[in-house]
Amino acid sequence: MGATGAVGAEFVRLFESRNFPIEELTLLASSRSVGKTLPYKGRPVVIKEATEASVQGHDIVFFSAGATRSRALAPAALESGALVIDNSSAFRMDPEVPLVVPEVNADALTKEKRLISVPNCTAIILMVAVNPLRALGDIDRLIVSTYQSASGGGAAVMDYLVEDTRAVLQESDRPQKDGLPPYAFNLFSHNTAIGDGGYNEEELKVIEESRKILGDPALKVNVTCVRVPVLRAHTETVTVEFKGLAPSEDQVRTILETAPGVQVIDDRARNHFPTPALASGQGDVLVGRIRADISNPHGISLLIAGDQLLKGAALNAVQIAETYRQKFGN
Amino acid sequence: MGATGAVGAEFVRLFESRNFPIEELTLLASSRSVGKTLPYKGRPVVIKEATEASVQGHDIVFFSAGATRSRALAPAALESGALVIDNSSAFRMDPEVPLVVPEVNADALTKEKRLISVPNCTAIILMVAVNPLRALGDIDRLIVSTYQSASGGGAAVMDYLVEDTRAVLQESDRPQKDGLPPYAFNLFSHNTAIGDGGYNEEELKVIEESRKILGDPALKVNVTCVRVPVLRAHTETVTVEFKGLAPSEDQVRTILETAPGVQVIDDRARNHFPTPALASGQGDVLVGRIRADISNPHGISLLIAGDQLLKGAALNAVQIAETYRQKFGN
Numbered sequence: 155m156g157a158t159g160a161v162g163a164e165f166v167r168l169f170e171s172r173n174f175p176i177e178e179l180t181l182l183a184s185s186r187s188v189g190k191t192l193p194y195k196g197r198p199v200v201i202k203e204a205t206e207a208s209v210q211g212h213d214i215v216f217f218s219a220g221a222t223r224s225r226a227l228a229p230a231a232l233e234s235g236a237l238v239i240d241n242s243s244a245f246r247m248d249p250e251v252p253l254v255v256p257e258v259n260a261d262a263l264t265k266e267k268r269l270i271s272v273p274n275c276t277a278i279i280l281m282v283a284v285n286p287l288r289a290l291g292d293i294d295r296l297i298v299s300t301y302q303s304a305s306g307g308g309a310a311v312m313d314y315l316v317e318d319t320r321a322v323l324q325e326s327d328r329p330q331k332d333g334l335p336p337y338a339f340n341l342f343s344h345n346t347a348i349g350d351g352g353y354n355e356e357e358l359k360v361i362e363e364s365r366k367i368l369g370d371p372a373l374k375v376n377v378t379c380v381r382v383p384v385l386r387a388h389t390e391t392v393t394v395e396f397k398g399l400a401p402s403e404d405q406v407r408t409i410l411e412t413a414p415g416v417q418v419i420d421d422r423a424r425n426h427f428p429t430p431a432l433a434s435g436q437g438d439v440l441v442g443r444i445r446a447d448i449s450n451p452h453g454i455s456l457l458i459a460g461d462q463l464l465k466g467a468a469l470n471a472v473q474i475a476e477t478y479r480q481k482f483g484n
Numbered sequence: 485m486g487a488t489g490a491v492g493a494e495f496v497r498l499f500e501s502r503n504f505p506i507e508e509l510t511l512l513a514s515s516r517s518v519g520k521t522l523p524y525k526g527r528p529v530v531i532k533e534a535t536e537a538s539v540q541g542h543d544i545v546f547f548s549a550g551a552t553r554s555r556a557l558a559p560a561a562l563e564s565g566a567l568v569i570d571n572s573s574a575f576r577m578d579p580e581v582p583l584v585v586p587e588v589n590a591d592a593l594t595k596e597k598r599l600i601s602v603p604n605c606t607a608i609i610l611m612v613a614v615n616p617l618r619a620l621g622d623i624d625r626l627i628v629s630t631y632q633s634a635s636g637g638g639a640a641v642m643d644y645l646v647e648d649t650r651a652v653l654q655e656s657d658r659p660q661k662d663g664l665p666p667y668a669f670n671l672f673s674h675n676t677a678i679g680d681g682g683y684n685e686e687e688l689k690v691i692e693e694s695r696k697i698l699g700d701p702a703l704k705v706n707v708t709c710v711r712v713p714v715l716r717a718h719t720e721t722v723t724v725e726f727k728g729l730a731p732s733e734d735q736v737r738t739i740l741e742t743a744p745g746v747q748v749i750d751d752r753a754r755n756h757f758p759t760p761a762l763a764s765g766q767g768d769v770l771v772g773r774i775r776a777d778i779s780n781p782h783g784i785s786l787l788i789a790g791d792q793l794l795k796g797a798a799l800n801a802v803q804i805a806e807t808y809r810q811k812f813g814n
Contacts, residue, residue, distance in 0.1 A: 295779050299629035299721040301671055301710065315669075316653065323650055333755065339645075339715045340761040341631055343773055343787055348752040352733065352775025352785075361778065374779035378721040378787060380631065383713050385669045391629040391708040403682065422678040425663065431670040443673055445682025448691065449625050449704035455682075457673055457708060 155204050155227065156219030157181035157192060160309040161241060164468035165216060166192050166199075174472060182208055183219070210234035216471050217241060228269065237478060238269045239471045246271040246363060253366050256473045257414040258285040262367075263474070265482040270474055273367060274359040275466025276300055276379065279388055281367050282439040282465065283458045286413035287394055288368070290401035294452070295374035298360065301382045301389035302344065303430060304337070305462045311337075312385055319383070337383055344379035354379060387430035388466060389459040395452045406454050407444050415465065420444050428459035436461055437469050485534050485557065486549030487511035487522060490639040491571060494798035495546060496522050496529075504802060512538055513549070540564035546801050547571060558599065567808060568599045569801045576601040576693060583696050586803045587744040588615040592697075593804070595812040600804055603697060604689040605796030606630055606709065609718055611697050612769040612795065613788045616743035617724055618698070620731035624782070625704035628690065631712045631719035632674065633760060634667070635792045641667075642715055649713070667713055674709035684709060717760035718796060719789040725782045736784050737774050745795065750774050758789035766791055767799050 156162045162183070169176055179194055182204035191198035202208055204223070209215055209231040217224045217231075218241040225244045232238050245251040252262040253271045258281050263270065273281070280298060287293065304315040314331040319338040321328040328336065335342045346355035353361070356379040365373045374395075382389075394400075411418050419428050420442040428440035439460040447453025460466055486492045492513070499506055509524055512534035521528035532538055534553070539545055539561040547554045547561075548571040555574045562568050575581040582592040583601045588611050593600065603611070610628060617623065634645040644661040649668040651658040658666065665672045676685035683691070686709040695703045704725075712719075724730075741748050749758050750772035758770035769790040777783025790796055 297627055297706070297723070297779070299708075301631065301712065319649060320653055323646065323653065335759055336761050339713065340759055341712060341714060341719060342759045343755065343757040345755055348755065351778060352752065352773065353778060354755075376627070376723055376777050376779040376783065376785065378629075378773065378785060380719070380721070380787070382631065382671060383669065384671060389671060389710070391710070393627070393706055422682065425673065425675055425678065425684075427673040429665055429670055429672045431666050443682065443708065447706050448681060448683060449627070449706040453706065455706065455708060457710075 155182040155209060155215060155217045155223070157201055158183045158187040158190060159218060160305055160312065161218045161463055161467040163192065164463045165218065165472065166194050168468055168472050170195055172472060180208070180212060206230040212236050214239065214475055218467065218471070232269055236268070237475065239272060239474050240269065241272045241467055241471055243274065243359065245269060246273060247366065253363060254474050255281050255367055255470060256477045257282055259367050259369070260477050263478055263481060270478070272467065272471045272474065273363045274356070275306055275462045276302060276356065276388055276390065277360050277363040277367065278466050278470050279439050279458060279460035280360065280390060280392065281364060282415045282460070283392065283410070283441050283456060284394060285368065286409050286416065287401070287406060287454070289409060290405055292397040293373065293394055294397045295376065295395040296364065297393040297395070298375065298377040299391045300377070300379045301384065302379060303382065303384040303386050303388055303462055305386045306381070306388065315383055315385060339383060341380055341382045344381055384430045386461065386463060387433040387459055388462045389428065389430055389457065392456045392458055393447055394454045394456070395450065398452070400446065400452050400454050403444055403446050403454070410441050410444070415439055416441055418442065428457055430459055433459035433461050435464070437464055439465060485512040485539060485545060485547045485553070487531055488513045488517040488520060489548060490635055490642060491548045491793055491797040493522065494793045495548065495802065496524050498798055498802050500525055502802060510538070510542060536560040542566050544569065544805055548797065548801070562599055566598070567805065569602065569804050570599065571602045571797055571801055573604065573689065575599060576603060577696065583693060584804050585611050585697055585800060586807045587612055589697055589699070590807050593808055593811060600808070602797065602801045602804065603693045604686070605636055605792045606632060606686065606718055606720065607690050607693040607697065608796050608800050609769050609788060609790035610690065610720060610722065611694060612745045612790065613722065613740070613771050613786060614724060615698065616739050616746065617731070617736060617784070619739060620735055622727040623703065623724055624727045625706065625725040626694065627723040627725070628705065628707040629721045630707070630709045631714065632709060633712065633714040633716050633718055633792055635716045636711070636718065645713055645715060669713060671710055671712045674711055714760045716791065716793060717763040717789055718792045719758065719760055719787065722786045722788055723777055724784045724786070725780065728782070730776065730782050730784050733774055733776050733784070740771050740774070745769055746771055748772065758787055760789055763789035763791050765794070767794055769795060
């Protein structure tokens, strides 16, 4: 459900590349996409309208069309007996719903809980890089600034970035997009609503979801979310503050080098570190600039990057389904 | 000196727009730019070669052609009796050389010290926003992530960003630039050499220069410098940690609203905050996203943006000259 979005297309590619055991693939979207097709294993699959009826009768339903659509249709899918894996924010903070990054908290999955939420993309990428460090000591606080790509806003925001950039280079009239600042060669504070405390919704998701995923309601998180003119893959600067003295840079590097879903790219001599270009199309979260925080003996700083559409969304959802089936069967 | 660079062009425009009291303007550059012209007050000024002889015989010499050129030629200018204002890193950390942001530490200027350094652009923008807060309490630590524009690398890096972006949009062969990653729709850790501690030169400049400008050698600074695909103006996320409890958000907003060189743009309802597009061409540093650090009672977080070519370079240099002349005459 949500097959025509930027994440939807990644789902179909992943089903194919991971040889996901599909007997019948049904692609659903809103009524205006009905009749379009997406290729799967060399054949076009026609998109049908998402309705309470059409989301029923499947073994697994992946939702990736925003919180409103998930709230409207996920109950029908669940009632029909499907395993429902939801990419939206609709159910993430429901205490009855597991919020899962398989490398981090696969143990939150139980056979009975058939509605599972995929965390916010920025939170997933952060958790994959940070969770392994808990083996070295308790974490007190995370300090994060994000460099989020257009893909987090969906295909329409990616198109807006391309069209606005083209307009600047051609010196033609610049497009406008509801509520977004100019985007070509520009960046802006994440365009979600700001609450009373001054944090935007994206930042609050990172804070609250990180706590839930790590099972640590006292975790402190300082975060600023910024959208940059990058098409795909999110980058984050991260300082991890430990409760005792921080582990050494070498201890951190060693543990990250074998951490699941992590790829260390940290070549100081060549100045070669994670970038969104390197992260795009990769399932791993890239980690580099590993160093002791020069301002705090309890801190370790990192630069991380991950593909928002893959590990930040579709791949994490598919991995949840694979993990659930491996643990509990259908 | 350095008239043909991205900063050099801004100098000439500022001399005109600020009605800088010039009797005779001499533009110097390397030999390959000799004979080119820049317009000043409606007339073309022919660029001459920078030599030990040609930097002598002026009241004020502004250097903006990198540390190597400054080291080679600034002594000759000084010996001839000129006031020398140097945009490069060559003399910044020399204890005998004032490192000045006029809004912050004009008191570091003395009549006798005729060589004055302009700080690193990222440090200037940071200091303009942070220094006013010292009236509210002692600062313990700054936590900074930067979103630095191509202009910090000079006109050649700006051209590379434009040409690489054009190549991506036209699906043509992409240009390469010595040691830089792909730049179109990409970002990368600042491309300066990394030292033993894992910090790059840009980050060490921010740390050391901030301490010198504020006269606080114990100031703690956590900083990660990143180059983003923005042509002009640097953005920074900043958390200021105070030694006691942090001042309230309102106290911070009130003091920033009247701080010299600062413009507060902080409209939560409209999601309207500092961006590099808004900062470009402006002399002020823009400050927004003012909020209490949700993770620390001692912290205040900010998002700031400033024009790297103006306040981060040429404007700060011209302001130093104006301030020196106002205090001490020629």
